[in-house]
Structure formats: C-alpha cells, structure tokens
Amino acid sequence: MANFFIDRPVFAWVLAIITMLAGVLAIRGLPVQQYPQIAPPTISINATYPGASAETVENAVTQIIEQRLTGIDNLRYFQSSSSDGAMSISLTFEPEADPDIAQVQTQNKVQGAVTQLPQEVQQMGVTVTKSNESFLLVVGLYSESNQMTQDEISDYLVTNFRDPISRINGVGNVRIFGEQHAMRVWLDPAKLYSFDMTPLDVQSAIQVQNTDISAGQLGGMPALDGQMINATIQAQSRLQTVEDFENIVLRVNENGSQVRIKDVAKVEIGAASYDGIVRYKRKPASGMAVMLATGANALETAKLVKDRVEELSSLLPSDLKVVYPYDTTPFVKLSIKSVIQTLLEAIVLVFCVMYLFLQNFRATLIPTIAVPVVLLGTFTILSLFGFTINTLTMFAMVLAIGLLVDDAIVVVENVERVMEEDKLPPKEATKKSMGQITGALVGIAAVLSTVFIPMAFFSGSAGGIYRQFSITIVSAMALSVAVALILSPSLCATLLKTTHHNENRFFFGWFNRNFNKARDGYQKTASYMAQRIARFFIIYLALIGVIVFMFNRLPSSFLPDEDQGSMFTMISAPAGSTAQRTLESVEQVEDFFLDGTDAVDHLFTVVGFSFAGSAQNAAFGFVGLKDWAERDESQSVFALAGQAMGAFSQIKDASAFAFFPPPIRELGNASGFDLQLVDRAGVGHETLMNARNQLLGMAAQSEVLTGVRPNGLSDVPQYKINID
Structure with a gap:
C-alpha cells in the first residue's frame, strides 16, 4: 500500500486534505462540555397542595403517586420529598434508557393517579419534566437603588421571564425564587362569625363568581324565521381589580340585603406567598434557577438562555438589573480553554524536541504535518460516535500527540538510514524502508490499542467517563498508522534530500557531544548493573514494595474537587x-x-x-x-x-x-x-x-468526615385542632 502512495503523492495529499476538512466541519458541530454525559436519565414529578402540611402532602399526594410508579421500563429507583404545600419525586433510570420514552411512561402512570388526588392539587396541576435536579445557572433581578420591593421584582420576573426561558430548547425546568402577584383576601374571623359564615363560604363564592362563562350566541343555528343578526354574547369574564373581588356576593338575605367580601375581609394585591425573602448583596431581588434537560448540552443551553435574557432585558425598568448569581459555564469554558492551550503547547514542544534530535528541518516537517491530519481526523471520529469536545477527549489528544508522531518519526529515521547506508535516492529508499517497517508500524498501533481499548468497556459512571477517552486515543493511534503508511512515505520521497546532520555546528555540536557523553554514562551504568543482577534485583523488588505501600496509602476518589469559582x-x-x-x-x-x-x-x-x-x-x-x-x-x-x-x-x-x-x-x-x-x-x-x-x-465525631449535615429539615411544631 505504501508504494502506491509513494508513486502518487498528490492522491495522498488529497486524502489528507479531505480528512482535515472533515475534521474542521466536525468541530463546528460537536457540542462542548466539561465531562462526558455520565449521569443516568432522570424524570421529575412536582405537585403543589396549597396550605397543606408536609404530612398531609405525603399521605394525600406523594404516596398516591408512588403507588402508581410500577411497570416503568429501565427504572432504577425513585426518591420523594414532601414539604409544606409541595412535593417532588425524582425517578432515576438505567443509563441506556431513552429519556423521552421514560417521560411518556411516567406521565401515563401519573395521569392514572390524578383522579385520586385532592381537587386543589388537580387544579394546580402535576408536572412531569425531563430535567436534572441540579442547577445549570441562576438568573437574578435586583433593585439597584431599592426603588422596587421584592414582590414587584418577583412579579416582573414571573410575568416576563419565566415562560420565555422555560420554552428554550435544552431547559428542563425552572424554579422561581419569589412569588408573582396575587389577589389576597384577608378574612376577619369576628366579622365572619357575626354573619354566621365560614372561610369555605368565601372560597366557594370566589370560585363560582370568578370564572369565564360561555353565554352563547344571538341568532345561532337553528334560528327563528326572520332572524337577521348573528352575534356572540360576551358575559362577565374573570375578575381583575380589587373592587371586583370586594363586590363578590357571599349571601343574599331575605330582606334583600347582601353580604359581600368587603364586609368580612380586606382585599388587596400582594404576593402569592410571603414565605421567602430574596436578596442580592443585601438588596431586594428575585431569581430563577434553570435546570438542564436530560441529555442537553450545558454550554449551548446556557448561551441560549443568556441571549434570551439579554433580549428581554431591553424592556426592564431602569432600576432593575440582571445578574447571574450562579453560573456553571465559566469554569467549563476555562477548563476547555486550558486543555486547548495545553494541546497547542504540546504540539510546539513536540516539534522542538523532534528538531532537536533530527536536526533537519525537512525531516522534522514530515512528522509535524502528521499532527494536524491525525487530530482533525480524530474529531471526525468523535462526531461519528456521537461524542463531545470535553476535557477527557482533549486530554486524550494531548496524550496522543507524543504517540502519534512516533510512527512518522520511525518512517523518517528508517528512510534516512537506508539513504545513508545504501546510497539510494529518497524515493527508492522510501520504498525499501516501508517494506521493512510496515509490519512493525501496524504492530505498534495494535499493542498500544490493546492497552486503551478495555477502558471503553468499563461499566457505570467510570465507563461513561473513560469510554470517550479510550475511543479518542485509539482512534488517534489508528489514524497515525494510516498517515504513516499513506502520507509520510509520500512526504519522505518528495521532501528528504541527501544531507548531513549539523553535528559540529554551534548548538547542535554542543548538544550532540553532551548527549553522547550521557549515552556513554548510561551504557556504563547499565553494564555495571548487569554484572550485579542479584543485588539490583533485590533493590528492584524493594522499590516495588515501596510503590505498593504508597499506592495503598494514597486516598482514592471518583474525581477531585476543583475551584469552580x-x-x-x-x-x-x-x-x-x-x-x-x-x-x-x-x-x-x-x-x-x-x-x-x-x-x-x-x-x-x-x-x-x-x-x-x-x-x-x-x-x-x-x-x-x-x-x-x-x-x-x-x-x-x-x-x-x-x-x-x-x-x-x-x-x-x-x-x-x-x-x-x-x-x-x-x-x-x-x-x-x-x-x-x-x-x-x-x-x-x-x-x-x-x-x-x-x-x-x-x-x-469521625476524623475522616467533614461538613456533616442533615439532608432534610427538622420536624416543625404543629397544632392539632379538633373541630366541634
């Protein structure tokens, strides 16, 4: 195969250029993230039960839904949390589960339990979302000069930001820190008692009179003979103002007098809940946590969210400012940037080291050209496998640089040897050289691949992390052999000339002399150790024992903690x-x-x-x-x-x-x-x-644990009322 491309160097260049172009196109389409997607798919179920205690929510809502969560494919486990007025259930599936199918099956199970839930829960709705529980980022609004209250900021956030952000592709769910405005009816117990009424009477009156009514049509079919006008009749819609709610009729007495809400309560516009206080640098604020959909790309989703927020920010009141109190993406970008910088530094260092030892610019250029061809080709393979650009795939490329140039260096060194020993021109020397080393090149790649391929078959989260690393480095190895058999021989036949190394010129002469001295010293040391095998074998075993001892003492962890800012x-x-x-x-x-x-x-x-x-x-x-x-x-x-x-x-x-x-x-x-x-x-x-x-x-009290804390709230005092 090598002789075919040696005789057709243009064809070899065309293949290399096509490989690089495919890699450039693949890079443009590959998603970027810090680590591979290793978390199993999760589905979240959320419901609200206004005014209910945590125990009531647990008994009346959570347990009812949990009993229905059977027969769902690939469900690993689920865990639930019940608090005052709300509940959430998180379902975790096997890694191979399809998140969309899991969401549909979960939705069907929940739908079967909805009819057994309290009426208030049914009215608020039970949501099933395909999202992670952790936060991607938090969007915050705060009043810079304290001109707006927290209730006003929260209402603005909910009204103008929640729906546009939640509809963005990649957003699984949003959580609002704050409450939107609501019509508050503050009942006066004494006045209710004087009118012989209960809070349930007020609630029923509001539900009946605050509703949209379909009043029908005038002249609708079938119409009377002579009917000449057809029009839709509009009745009173939902109530809008404080006065509307104050005038809701609670009861009509026998003498024709009416009891209205304003007679027994105070009505005003306020927050839907006053349980939360939100501040940014001690100033009133509100916020919205964005949770990533299962399988979505974090950087791309965060960019879409920020672009949408910037678009909506143009309509903000002058006193409101947008901030991102928590954002996971800057650290991810910095990590990827650092790895890319390391990759470029490695390329430069590899070139310098090769030139230092080859001492021939033409010979150094050949393995250097192999680097971008192999790396860009590896990006194409990443795209075919559905992988991402992350710190592990980039680290695999950094590690592969030193390995992939070895094949091209072997080709160059052997061609130069044949040219010098057999006095052949570059093209003939390249053909003879490739006949000698083709099998060795394939064998080297096979041996290196067998070291990394088993990592691709690890199970669990470790397998999810190292699978992309393994495939990336093995792909680079395979491509480096292909380049060594296709492009490098063509370059050797066209670029190499019969020249002599600069053994005695300036820096290279000094380097060669000192390198030869180091080589001679190494040979003498090796000869001395070979004559005393038993003594140094004992030292070797002692060193192995020290390594095993230190290895067992080193702490182990899944991934190290990092300063993410x-x-x-x-x-x-x-x-x-x-x-x-x-x-x-x-x-x-x-x-x-x-x-x-x-x-x-x-x-x-x-x-x-x-x-x-x-x-x-x-x-x-x-x-x-x-x-x-x-x-x-x-x-x-x-x-x-x-x-x-x-x-x-x-x-x-x-x-x-x-x-x-x-x-x-x-x-x-x-x-x-x-x-x-x-x-x-x-x-x-x-x-x-x-x-x-x-x-x-x-x-x-443990010496190895720090930051021990309960993953839940303590039981709160409750008053139990026995109604007579």
Whole structure:
C-alpha cells in the first residue's frame, strides 16, 4: 500500500486534505462540555397542595403517586420529598434508557393517579419534566437603588421571564425564587362569625363568581324565521381589580340585603406567598434557577438562555438589573480553554524536541504535518460516535500527540538510514524502508490499542467517563498508522534530500557531544548493573514494595474537587422559626462574605429554600467568587469554605454550612456523598428521626468526615385542632 502512495503523492495529499476538512466541519458541530454525559436519565414529578402540611402532602399526594410508579421500563429507583404545600419525586433510570420514552411512561402512570388526588392539587396541576435536579445557572433581578420591593421584582420576573426561558430548547425546568402577584383576601374571623359564615363560604363564592362563562350566541343555528343578526354574547369574564373581588356576593338575605367580601375581609394585591425573602448583596431581588434537560448540552443551553435574557432585558425598568448569581459555564469554558492551550503547547514542544534530535528541518516537517491530519481526523471520529469536545477527549489528544508522531518519526529515521547506508535516492529508499517497517508500524498501533481499548468497556459512571477517552486515543493511534503508511512515505520521497546532520555546528555540536557523553554514562551504568543482577534485583523488588505501600496509602476518589469559582451556603434555623428570624442569621452570613473577605464578588441569598427542603426556617446562599486571576491560594474556594465554617460557628441561632459544587454537576448539588436511612421495618417517623440524629452525632465525631449535615429539615411544631 505504501508504494502506491509513494508513486502518487498528490492522491495522498488529497486524502489528507479531505480528512482535515472533515475534521474542521466536525468541530463546528460537536457540542462542548466539561465531562462526558455520565449521569443516568432522570424524570421529575412536582405537585403543589396549597396550605397543606408536609404530612398531609405525603399521605394525600406523594404516596398516591408512588403507588402508581410500577411497570416503568429501565427504572432504577425513585426518591420523594414532601414539604409544606409541595412535593417532588425524582425517578432515576438505567443509563441506556431513552429519556423521552421514560417521560411518556411516567406521565401515563401519573395521569392514572390524578383522579385520586385532592381537587386543589388537580387544579394546580402535576408536572412531569425531563430535567436534572441540579442547577445549570441562576438568573437574578435586583433593585439597584431599592426603588422596587421584592414582590414587584418577583412579579416582573414571573410575568416576563419565566415562560420565555422555560420554552428554550435544552431547559428542563425552572424554579422561581419569589412569588408573582396575587389577589389576597384577608378574612376577619369576628366579622365572619357575626354573619354566621365560614372561610369555605368565601372560597366557594370566589370560585363560582370568578370564572369565564360561555353565554352563547344571538341568532345561532337553528334560528327563528326572520332572524337577521348573528352575534356572540360576551358575559362577565374573570375578575381583575380589587373592587371586583370586594363586590363578590357571599349571601343574599331575605330582606334583600347582601353580604359581600368587603364586609368580612380586606382585599388587596400582594404576593402569592410571603414565605421567602430574596436578596442580592443585601438588596431586594428575585431569581430563577434553570435546570438542564436530560441529555442537553450545558454550554449551548446556557448561551441560549443568556441571549434570551439579554433580549428581554431591553424592556426592564431602569432600576432593575440582571445578574447571574450562579453560573456553571465559566469554569467549563476555562477548563476547555486550558486543555486547548495545553494541546497547542504540546504540539510546539513536540516539534522542538523532534528538531532537536533530527536536526533537519525537512525531516522534522514530515512528522509535524502528521499532527494536524491525525487530530482533525480524530474529531471526525468523535462526531461519528456521537461524542463531545470535553476535557477527557482533549486530554486524550494531548496524550496522543507524543504517540502519534512516533510512527512518522520511525518512517523518517528508517528512510534516512537506508539513504545513508545504501546510497539510494529518497524515493527508492522510501520504498525499501516501508517494506521493512510496515509490519512493525501496524504492530505498534495494535499493542498500544490493546492497552486503551478495555477502558471503553468499563461499566457505570467510570465507563461513561473513560469510554470517550479510550475511543479518542485509539482512534488517534489508528489514524497515525494510516498517515504513516499513506502520507509520510509520500512526504519522505518528495521532501528528504541527501544531507548531513549539523553535528559540529554551534548548538547542535554542543548538544550532540553532551548527549553522547550521557549515552556513554548510561551504557556504563547499565553494564555495571548487569554484572550485579542479584543485588539490583533485590533493590528492584524493594522499590516495588515501596510503590505498593504508597499506592495503598494514597486516598482514592471518583474525581477531585476543583475551584469552580462559586460555593454554596445552607442555613437552618431552629424548627418553627419564621422567615424574619431566619433572616437575622442570614444577615450574619452576608456580613462574612460581603465584608469579611476580599475573595467574594457577590452573594445571592434565599430565605425559605435550601437543598434540604423548603420552609421558613431554611435559607440558602449562592456565593460568587472573584475571577481566578484575582485570587491567590489563600482565597481558593477550599480555603474560603474553611474560613466560613469558622465564622459560622459564631452564629448562635442557626446552623450554617459552606460547601462547593461537585466535579460533575449532574450527579448532585454538592461534593461528597449522601447517606440515606430507610425505614424498612415500619418503626415510624419519630424513631427514624431519632436514628438519624444518632447517626449525625456519630458522623460528626469521625476524623475522616467533614461538613456533616442533615439532608432534610427538622420536624416543625404543629397544632392539632379538633373541630366541634
């Protein structure tokens, strides 16, 4: 095969150019992400039950839906969470499951349970979304000069941003931090009692009178003889103003007098809920967390979201500003940029090393040309396999650079040897050389491939990570052999000339003399060791023992934690605390991050929400750090988390934890691991909570665990009313 291309160098160049063009086109279409997609598909079920306690939601909604989640293909497990007024169920499927099919099957199962749910839940709706639980980014609005209240900001965000953002391709779900405006009816119990009425009477009247009515048509078919006009009749639609709601009739007395809502209640426009307090740098704010759809590309989706936000921002009031309190994409871009920079540096270093030893520019040029051909061709293979440009595939290319030029160097060195020993012209020397080394080149590629191919068959998350790495490096090896058999011989036949190395000129002469001295020293050392095999074999075994000992002592982990430029803070006030009481502890957290350190750029806090659950005694903070170039090692996210935990220990009325995002965002919201207790014996909730508290106490005393915290909220006080 080599002789065919040696005689047809133009054909070899055409194949190389086609390979490079295909690679360029593949790069334009390949998605970019930090790591390969390894998280299994997840489906989320969410429902709202206004005014219900967590126990009521668990019994009346969560358990009803859970009982229906049977017979779903490839379902691995599901976990649910019930809180006051809301519930969520997260279903995790096998990696090979189709997310679309999983969503359809889950939707069908949920639909069968809807009729058994309370009427209020049915009216609010049960949503089934194909999204991850972790956040891709958070879009925030805040009042720069405090001219707008949080309720006004939240209503603006919900009205103008929620629907356009949630419809973007790649967005699985959105979560609003804040509430939109609603018509609030504040009942006066004394006045209700005086009119012998109950809150249910008011609720029924609002439902009946605040509705759209189909009033029919005038002159609709079949019409009376002589009817000459056809028109649609419009009746009163839904109520719009405070006055409309105040005038809702609750009862008509026998004497013709009427009891209206304004007689028993105060009506005003307010927030749908007052459980949350949202602040950005201590200023009133609102936010929207964007969750990625299963299988969607993070960078592409984030770009679409930001473009849409920028478009909508042109209509913002002058006092409202858009911020991104939490964004996972800058670190991903920086990681990919760093790997690409390393790739370019490796190419330059490989060229310099080859020129240093070959000492012939023409000979150095041949393996150098092989580098872009092989790398661009590898991108084509990545596209064919449906892979992405990520840190692992790029790292595989960095590693492959040193290996792929070996084949071309072998070709060049052997051709030069044949030219020098047999005194043949370049073309004839190349043909003779390729007859000698073709089998060796194929054998080298086969041996190297057998080292990396088994990694492609790893199972689980490790397989998802290393599969793309393995295929990438093996593809590069295969292409390097193809280039060594097709393009490199053609280049040798046309570029190489009968020349002599510059053995005694300037730098090369000095380098060759010192290299020869080092070679002679190595030969003497090897000869000395060969004469004392037993002694050095014992040293060799001792070194192996030291390596095994050190290997066993090294800590192991899935992926190392990294400074991603952001961190989280979770605050838990005593059970039953109000939002205002929780805010006092949040303010102490704000004091540390905004005034106690120079490493923080911004802080976005939400009272009423945390990864542990939603309640007035829970709060969460998204901490954005300054750019990496503006921080030193003492201001890294790891150092800052330690400093924060020291400062948080001074907070007396709440417990606060500082932690950072995990290396792979799809696998959770925080680094570390979760441990769950399951009541398989049915011992009851109280016993389960006691066991949890005992486990937390034992874990807190461990020397190998840090940041131990409950992954849920404590039970809150409840008053039970027995109605007479």
